[in-house]
Amino acid sequence: MELTRQETQFRKLHFSPPKNLNLIDIALVLVSRHANLYDVVTVFRYKLIGTIFNRGAFFMKTLHRIVLTLVLGLTVFCSFGWTQELTVLSLSEYHGHLLPDGDGVGGLAQVGTIVDMVRAETDGKVLLVNSGDILIGTVMSSAFRGVPDIEAMNLIGFDAMLLGNHEFDFGIDYMDLLENLANFPFLSTNLVGTYNLGVEAAVLKTVGGINVAIFGITNPNLYDITSPETKSLVVADSVEVVQNAVHAVSDWAHVVILLTHQSTRQDFALLNTLDGVDLIIGGHSPGWNGMYVPGMAFDPSLPDGVSETSTSALVKAPSFTKAISRVDLSVKQGEVVHQTALNIPVEGFEPHPTVASLTETYESRLSDRLNQEIGFADVNLNGERNDVRSIETNLGNLIADALRSGFPEADIGFANGGGIRNSIAKGNIALGNLLEVHPWGNSIVTFDLTGTQLLAALENGVSQIEDGAGRFLQVSGLNFVFDQRLEPGSRVVSVEVAGLPLVLGESYKIVTNNYIAGGGDGFEIFTKGTNFVDTQQLDTDVLGNYISEMGNVSPEVESRIVNLGN
Known part of the structure; x- marks a missing residue:
């Protein structure tokens, strides 16, 4: 050496x-x-x-x-004769919630106040982390693409942030731009590749005499749920790579923390799989927001995988900055001997003045732009998450129709349910509403598929309907019938294009967004098409132009999609 x-x-x-x-x-x-x-x-x-x-x-x-x-x-670390204390604070499923949600609760300004309070209480023996997905979910995030969020996290003083999946929604280069803006490391232990990302495989810190190793699992299904650019990266086997990393620091670390961005089921499975991890901080999956610490009474309502013999703690804060998780660890002779956990709701806390000043600046810049009216909805437009990922909705029809209207040479318009992020209430439609529906700014692509390839695409769209996967397609220009009781890959019963049966050897022109056109959400079959044209027009612009031309919109559910097994 x-x-x-x-x-x-x-x-x-x-x-x-x-x-x-x-x-x-x-x-x-x-x-x-x-x-x-x-x-x-x-x-x-x-x-x-x-x-x-x-x-x-x-x-x-x-x-x-x-x-x-x-x-x-x-x-x-000389304090082997007495107990040392460490507090870990964490956010999960942040999704652009720099500001309070519609109910007035949440936002980083209130989080900042809680963090300062806990730091004062513990003499600064605090680690502050985020388990990923800072992008997408609010108009502010769509308009400024995470810049104010990173600036606010810098002010509060985060120690690390895991790469989830939405960090890549605007491409690898943009993720790298955010990483350079941050005063804290971006983390992923299982993500490797040829890009010089500046992403840490581990974050090692000493806090109050306690050596802490922080590792992270980026979503193992990264290729399917974010920018197709991520296929240039290698997502390693999560359990193997993390276990080896934990063993590598075992002689040094007194506390090992693992940030994850995967399903709750996968998180609970880790409790009895990984050796040497003291605390797991979850992310990605909505639903379970709670805590498990070793020694707590066994709760049969917890997901499969947890048992009374689990030695790791697991916490996940409620989404959208509604609360922040707090875990207090006691360390004696280099070992964690006790943990307590709770979620602290942010409601009722005064905003942090410095963070609030930053958010007010960005609010002012955003207001005029978002309030520009472009049309009127005569009915409520349904973009609810569970619906757009499992059934035909009137908003899904409106979006798919807008694609075909904007590109009349196309036979079929497709909008993936995972790309529809909000509903639009009856009444005036403003630009802000469109950014809530389409926060990514995807460009629109046209290409040709054979009937055989088109059938395969429809099969992919309904292959994970039970899981609420974002690959479910809202459609225009075709009708199809499927039966979810059948095996995935053999669920589509019939297809009609423009009222005529699908011809497997025929060529059909498709219009959709660049995300699924590039193979996202499992649509690898789309990359086998021909005559690709990236129009460079954004999905929000195409939808906005269509609504402006219509003036008033009142789309209906028209049995374009029928599920015999529902």
């Missing part, structure tokens, strides 16, 4: 790892400010495991970061 010195405040370490070794002893050295000699602070025994840190760029990058983090953050 070769060490080279750079004249900075701290000595940076560069490694030429010996070949064919499975174990490397890394001497961490710190430049003394008062002498020319290097003082060896400690020795960190790092196990080089091929499944995580292969020799080459990824190994060098990750290892270098871990060592630098230890050098900058390491303190000698």
